[in-house]
Amino acid sequence: MTKTTTRDKLIQAMADALQRKGLHGVGLNELLKTAGAPKGSLYHHFPGGKSELAVAAIEHIGRRIDEFVARLFAQQPDPLQALHSWLQGALQQLQSSQFERGCPLATVALESGPEDLEIRAALEHCFATLRQALARQLHRHGHAREQADNLAALFVALYEGGLLQARVAGSTEPLRRAADALFNLARQQPPGGDAA
Template sequence: MKKITTRDKLIQAMADALQRKGLHGVGLNELLEMAGAPKGSLYHHFPGGKSELAVAAIEHISQRIDSLFSRLFTEQADPLQALHSWLQGALQQLENSQFERGCPLATIALESGPEDVQIRAALQRSFATVRLALSRQLQGIGYPDEQADNLAALFVALYEGGLLQARVAGSSEPLKRAATALFNLTREQLPRGAQA
């Protein structure tokens, strides 16, 4: 088993902080404390400071999402059921955290500015990776490429917007309603002969 390094601990601490507080809601001392890392270790591993650590955390989060999709789409024969499981897992995490833990990508995206070039580039890559993974699964059950791409973009938009609304409302209802509507729409538009 791979030993967890100080660098790994810092990345995990930042990923957690991004999900709960966003980039500007967490200070360096808090990150070091969360990681159990000595002072000076952040700049040793991330000379670019908090922004460089945030980029590494975004990439870490993207890899976790990739792994989750691989598992869900392997376990579920129906990609739409796998997507439903993904949304259910997000809702459960949000509810279990008393609506504190939203999507870490959305949290940092909302507070990033034009000067955050590297952070925005990392976010763009992460969102593109998620959309591509979803599109491939939808293509696999018979959706034409463009329709699959469009539905994947819609799923990501629903996930992000629904989680955001649920978080501020303190209720999972906004995401549940949006998801129900989208799944009904998606099933109605299944191409003839599709497998789901």
């Protein structure tokens, strides 16, 4: 069993903070306390400060996406049911956290500005990784490549937008309604094989 380093603990603390509070909603002292890390350790491991730590946390989330999506689709033979299970898990987490825990990527994306080049690049890569992982699984389950790419893009947009609206409303209804509409449409257009 590998030992969790101070650097790892800081990354995990930041990933958690991004999901709950966003980049600007968490202070350095809170991060250090959550990580159980001594003062000075943040700048020792991340000389660029909180922004560099945020990039590391986003990259950490991105590395776990393929594994998460593969596990999700392995548990459900029906790809639409796999996506439904993901949404159900997100909604349960949202409700149990009193609508505090959203998507860490969306929270940071909304806060970032044009000057946040490294953060935006990490977010762009992470969102692309998520869409690609979903599209791979959908294609593996019978969807044509373009259909799989489009459905993955639509699902990620629905998930992010619906989760954001649910957090603001303090209700799961916005995401539930959007998901119901998507799944009804997807069932009307069954998977199709590639022409090539």
